[in-house]
Amino acid sequence: MKVGIVGAGMVGSSAGYALALMGIVSDIVLVDRNAALAIAQAEDISHAVPFMSATSVLAGDYADLAGAGVVILAAGVSQKPGESRLELLERNAAVFREVVGEVLRVAPDAILLIATNPVDIMTQVATRLCGLPPQRVIGSGTILDSARFRSLIGCHLGISPQSVHAYVLGEHGDSEVLGWSNARAGSVSLRSFAEQIGSPLTDHVRQSIDDGVRNAAYKIINGKGATYYGIGAGLARIVKAIAQDQRDVLSVSIVTPHIVDVTDVALSVPRIVGAEGVIADLIPELDVGEYAALGRSAALLKERVESIAL
Ligand SMILES: NC(=O)C1=CN([C@@H]2O[C@H](COP(=O)(O)OP(=O)(O)OC[C@H]3O[C@@H](n4cnc5c(N)ncnc54)[C@H](O)[C@@H]3O)[C@@H](O)[C@H]2O)C=CC1
């Protein structure tokens, strides 16, 4: 499969790097309005390829995306220290007005994979602009937040994050909802496992994990200006599910007809992802507080998306 990446900055190049190391696609094409940057990133990534795979990594223009199975959209501005994801909306919607049509013109059959923030609203903007079915316009959503959640829980319990089954729901942003009530360690409920090993999930532990997940991006951006390795791997993971028709359960964002009391809003819940994009949703059972918080997150996103004229 050929994968296009529009936006060859930190996020786009990290996704390209992760994909090249994984060796799961045949071709990667990097496109950026800064052509010299795309050329330099492609050349640098291609020098990692001989160690790990045989993926072709090139820079190109939109015409070179023809035949792509997936096109990742990572173009646009990113947060400065202290800035929220939602504050990027107007500027990145303008970028998408330019980019989405160009991609569709040459790669009408591609699945669009959105990374640009605020990713849920950008997913809904892209869906409106391209007219593809929502199942084929997928935002990375909370895949990164769920990875952060699993990682911190795994650390607390002393187990691999891959053995932690836990999802962050709703917005990829400040209103996100950590799904504590249905999280599991292996096949055991998190609460039960934590008590069995003598490391209970006290309010203090939960608060510290919540802060570590919800505020990870702010902390990393304060320290090094941007986040990119985590999302790069997350995007590659979604591409793998599509390229290999894996039918993995991943928390990703698509326009969802109905969630709590809100209609037609893009946000994340666990969904089955395969060759056709999103195949089905797996709405988890939530406790009363989580359900109400998911409703608030959905309402906030809906209000913001309605403020954007296309
Ligand atoms: N979904 C997620 O979990 C995450 C999303 N992000 C978001 O990803 C986006 C990219 O972040 P970075 O790569 O760090 O930024 P960056 O500034 O390093 O790269 C953005 C690239 O987009 C290009 N670009 C801008 N307008 C363009 C256009 N009209 N056509 C083609 N290329 C264009 C720029 O030339 C630049 O190379 C941001 O919106 C950021 O907030 C960042 C981290 C995680």
Ligand SMILES: CC(=O)C(=O)O
């Ligand atoms: C920047 C961003 O969205 C993140 O790292 O979560």
